[in-house]
Amino acid sequence: MSTASLQMLLTRRSVVANKLGEPGPEPGELAQILAVAARVPDHKKLAPWRFMLFEGGARAEFGKVLAAACRQSEPEAGEGRLQTEAGRFLRAPVVIAVISSIVDNPAVPEWEQILSAGACCQNMLHAASALGYSAQWITEWYAYSEAVRAALGLAANERIAGFIYIGTAREQPTERDRPDLDEIVSRWPIDQ
Ligand SMILES: Cc1cc2nc3c(=O)[nH]c(=O)nc-3n(C[C@H](O)[C@H](O)[C@H](O)COP(=O)(O)O)c2cc1C
Known part of the structure; x- marks a missing residue:
């Protein structure tokens, strides 16, 4: 691996969706992002996932679904809250839902x-x-909403693994503390 790739892996930080903006990936770049996403370890080649893109006007349209789902589950939600929900997907130029689609296969739990x-x-x-x-990997409340599941057409074997918001950072994040490797790495045999 080149030093540059390793440096990228060592320094990558999420940028919170509120701090993402235009531009988003061009169509060719988006195709590359999706190809990389599909190039993951996958026992028995089941491809137990699929991706759903939200771009352009679809983001505001989906906001209506989020606001309606919020109103349904929280009837006391005020206008401000409903507007926040309606604008969720407008925080980034592209949002990709990664959907886990479990395949019935006795060899792959x-x-x-x-x-x-x-x-x-x-x-x-x-x-x-x-x-x-x-980018930022987000679930928030709507990954777990039955109404949102229905609007996305999720089948019984499917769940949202995450919504990946992608755009250009309007502000660079500061470093985030990472676990002390001495705390999480051990070697077997375990000291008694
Ligand atoms: C499955 C999953 C769901 C997450 N959902 C949220 C979320 O809803 N809201 C949020 O602020 N961060 C969420 N995060 C955390 C961010 O993706 C991210 O890890 C965090 O902002 C720290 O940034 P880092 O990637 O630079 O460590 C989630 C992470 C994972 C793995």
């Missing part, structure tokens, strides 16, 4: 298929970063 979907999300972040964009 559900856990492994979910991990593979998580790898798609992480690969998307890295691909966006390699192209000079910034």
